[in-house]
Every structure is written in C-alpha cells, then in structure tokens.
Amino acid sequence: MFIFKNALISITRNKGRNILIGIIILVIACASTITLAINNTAGDLINSYQSAYDKELTISFNRKNMMKDFDFSNREKLEDMKGKFSDISSYTISDVEKFAESDYIEDYYYTYDVSLNGNNIEKAESEMANQNSNMPGFPDGGRGKDFGGSSYDFTLNGYSSLEAMSEFIEGTYEMVEIADDAWGKAFNGNYVLINEELASYNNLKLNDNIKLEDEDGNVYQFEILGIYKENESGASSPMGLFSNSANTIITNADALVAITDGGNVKGSVNPTFIIYNYGDKDKIQAEFYEKGLDENYTVETNEEVATAGLSSIKNVQSFATTFLIITLVIGGIVLFIINMINIRERKYEIGVLRTIGISKTKLTMQFVAELLMVGFVALMLGAGVGAIMSKDVSNSLLSSEISSSKASSEKVKGNFGGPGGFSSMGGEGGPMKDFAEKGRPKVEAYESIDAVVNINVLIELLGIGLALILISSLAAMISIQRFTPLTILKERS
C-alpha cells in the first residue's frame, strides 16, 4: 500500500514532469481513440456491408483464353474453331455435386437450363424478342451441336432450391399471381412460373396446363403455379414489345433433369457455390481442375460486388491504422526517453529507498504505479476528447477521400464521354449506362462513418495505453535492477 502512497507523493511533488507525461499520453490517447473509433466503426460497416452478400463463387467459360490463338481473318479455320469448341467438355450436375464436396465450400445451388418449343402455346414474339433464347452453358448448352445454335421458343430455367432463385431475391422478377400452396409444389413436379407477358399473349391463367416439345416431337406438360413480371426496364431492343424474360419459363431443376435424362434434350447447369473465404478462390479452382473441370473454365467470385462502394471507407480505415501505428511508435519513444531522464534524475531517491530496505520489485512497482496513475487519468481525458472529436474527424477524412474519388471518377467518365453519379456506379444515361447497370452492382457508397467510441474502443485503448506505459516503464525497470544503493550514495556524497 505504501507503494501507492509514495507514488502519489512523488506525482504531486513533480507536477511539471508529470503534467508533461500526462499531456503526451493524452495526445496519444486522443489520437488513438479517434483512430480506433474510425477503425472499429469502419470495420463494422465493412462487415455489415459484406455480410449482405454471400461469398459466392461461379464457374465461367474463359472465352479470351480460347480465342487468343484464333485467326479470325482465316475463314478456312472456322471449322477448326467449331471443333475446338465442341471438344470442350461441359460439366454436369453430378460434376457440380462433386465440386461442392470441398472443405472450402459451405453450400451450393444451381440452375439447370433447357430450351424447348411450344406445343399448345406460342412464344411472345416481337422483333428480337427471342434474343433471350440464348445458349445457356455455352459452348454446348443444350441448344444443339452446331456452333451458333438453333433457335427455340422457350428457355426453361430450373432452380435447384429457393436460394438459387436470385432474380426473385434481388427483385429483378416479382410474382404477380401465385397459386395456393405453390411453394409446396414448386420443387416437386412439372410446375412452372411464367412471365405475365407470355400469359397475356397466350391467354393463360393460374393452374392452366402448358405443353412444350423437343426437336423430336416429345411433349412435356407443365402446370402454371405462378405468374411473374420483370422489373428490369428494358425490352431486348428499342423495337421490342416484350421484356427479356417474356419467353423464360421458370421451373425446378428436377423437372428438367427428368427431360434431359431421356437423352433427346441437352441441358446446362450453372452452379453457384457459397464459399467461406474469397482468399480460397485459387485453391478451389485447382481442386475443381483436379476433379475434372475443363481448364477452359475459370472460377470467379462476387468479391468485387461485395466490396464495391467500400474503397473510400477502406482508405480511411487504412489511413487511421497507419496513423495509429505512427502515433504509438513516436509516443512510445518519447515516453521512454522521458522515463529514462526521470530515472536518472531520481537516482538518489532510488539509492535512499533501496538503503532503507525497499526491494527492487517494490521500487519498480512504485515507478510503474506513478506512470499508471498519470497515464490512466490522461487516457480517460484523451478518450473523452477523442470521443468528442472522432465523429467530425472521421467524416472529414471520409469526405476528403470521397472528393478525391469523385474527382478521379469524373476524369474516367470524361474519357468515356458519359455523365453519371459516383454513388450509382454508372450514371444516369449515356452509352455507359447499360454497361454500368448490367455489369456492376447498384451500390451506394458510404458517405459518413460516424465513428463512435464504444466499450470495445475503450477496452482497446486501455490495452494499448497499458502496453505503452509498461513498455516505456522498461527504462525504470532496467535501471532499478542495475543500480546498487552504495554506488548511488557514494556518488551523491
């Protein structure tokens, strides 16, 4: 107990030195509070932003890789190219299930796509409306063997699970009408959801049966469980009357597998794997290749989408971290030096205290206690000042970062000739609009951090403060161990 009493006496008798130490710790604490608050709040924002997205991994065909050696000027080689494309082995549902058996993959789902012609219904046809009858699972995605594909009336998208119905989850499609107990049936049998335009075109309603047929005339019957509409603005072309999805019929994957199992119709599978970490992408790709994926395919993640809009906040966070490290290093060095001087000034006192029998341990504790008392008060004051300043400082930093990002964004847009806003990542018009809307996510960048000093920040600050004080007390600890009372007192005499 007398250690603390002595420490208090010592603090009050050396006001100037302790005020100086207090100010240094206060400045460090203030800077640390601000940077920790920015760091933590930014970290929370980043986490909550990223948690809005599953970590998804998909398989893409590497067209660039395939085309790099191809000579387009030589028409004679067109057949070679067709041959090359047809040699690429696609993957099947069983391949996907095999791929999913990986330590890096948490879950997976897929869509299975098939193209069929109408039997008792007609496709909603207008100019270029069938552009959507594309080639799912290119290169041989069920459209036929010939490169270039043949045209079918309808594309059937079969979902493996609710999670796979991304268009509905993201709001691209929206149900207009739905049969009772639709979700109970949706994944068990020949049930479909059709576009309201197709329904209207063929005068179809809920629970009607539609018939589709393959090239060989095999007929497949489905019951309509729901009618949906597409919320995307555009038809396939300015002349088109119908939306892109007018002739897209939605069903479950099992229903389509039953069709393709006959061997007359080909389907293509588009899997989405939910992974644990984006960093595992390369390992997953290597594992897929080992499990038989053709090397003309690559894997892609949605990391860019999940982190879009965070660059400014990440820059501020990175700046805050760097600033914190610099503050701690410089502050630590200054405190260490002050402590060294302090110990040298108090050598005589140490000699006397050692002479009257106070042990080195107790003496060290006294010196550390002095610094801790001053440090604790300064830390609390610094935390208070930092808490008051953190919100304004963080938003000021973010605002200048956003200004700088906007400036560079404007430069880029200037080069492409399109107007547009930073926050919508693509602008409101001009030739880049479609690219921006389709190719990139619609995300809002954070424009404020509102860094708050919460209990976590205070605990971290206390930890940092204690570590700093203890490290800077090393000077005292080492000196006290080295000093012998007799030598000190002889020097004094």
Next chain:
Amino acid sequence: MKNSKVLLSIQNASYQYNDAEEGEYALRDVSFDFEKGKIYAIRGRSGSGKTTLLSLISGLERCTEGNIIFDGKNLKNINLDYYRSHDIGIVFQSYNLLPFMTASENIILSMDASGIKVADKKARALELMKSVGLKESYANRKVLRLSGGEQQRVAIARGLSYNPKMIVADEPTGNLDKQTEEEILEIFKDLAHKDGKCVIIVTHSANVCNQVDVVYDLKKVRK
C-alpha cells in the same frame, strides 16, 4: 558463537570489487565481534576499508570471502532487503533523507518499508523525534529546511523507527559542530547503554573514539 551477547560476528571477511585486479582487496581478512548494549567505533586511515566494512555490515554488499553472522544468521543466506528494513538502522554522514518529504514522512516511510505494525505511525514518528531531541513542530517541515544536526537527528530517528537491534553509523558527526557532535553521541550512547542496542560508528574522530566502549582499528590493505 563465543559469547551469547555477541549480536554480530565478522569472521575473516574480505571484499573485492568486481573490476579489481587479482589480489586487490578493498577489505581483507577482518574479524570483529559486536555485542548488544555496547557502542563501538571502527577507525582507520583513508583506504583502510571502513566504508566497505560498513556496507558489508549494513547488508548493502555481500563479502566475497569469509562470513558475517548476525544474530546467528549468515548474511550470505538471508534477504538483505529484509535485513536492512528490520534488523539494522543505518545513519550516514550525509543523512540520506528524501528532501521532498517532511521529517515525519521520512520516518514513516521507513516504518512502511519495514512493514512494522504501529497503530499511529505519525505519533510514533513524533515520539522518536522527541527522543532524539527534535521539536514536534519540525515534523511537518521539509528536511531541507532543517540544519545539519537536525537532519542527522531525523536520520537517527528514521533508523530507530522499526526498533532494530543494531545501529550502524558512517561518520555521523563528520558534518556537525562540536556541540552537536556531543549531543548526537549522547543519543548513541543512550541507545546502547539504556536501550541495549548494539551501536557501531565508523569514524575518524578521536573524540568519538574516546567516548565509545570498544574501538576497532582497520589497517590499510596491502596489495
């Protein structure tokens, strides 16, 4: 132990500094006994090792050869911090008080260091100050505001604060005038003869040597 009254026995003690050359001793082969209730003087010429011997007795250093036995315990085997804070009181020529503390705070600090259980430490400090001839009003004065003699009395009171069995003093009257020297010597004599303590004074002073019970001479160490 030869005599049951012997409190401290120095047996063939020698001391060499760490950086000393081979055969170079600060103190060599010293053997003295000190009894309770007596006052001793250790005298010798400069370089004879008086201060070294005092630091060995005080437990500020350990002898490199030989033994020092205090109350049956070899100083080599005991905690010297505990020894200094309980068993002996040390008084220096230059007082070695903490200047930023008051007289009573210096005394109380010593009691705190020893961990002695005293109901009212301030009252005990005042009592000790009175016993060494200091006025109560000096208790709250910073020691730098006291004269040399008064500071030495505070140092003695500090040394007595935990009631040690032995008092060791290094030239305690070296900085004091004749009259104060006499007064301080009276205090030491009373501590030995009335309180039964063993008092050892390291000194050059013939006056001190004339008034003590036993004088030990230290001869200069030959290299």
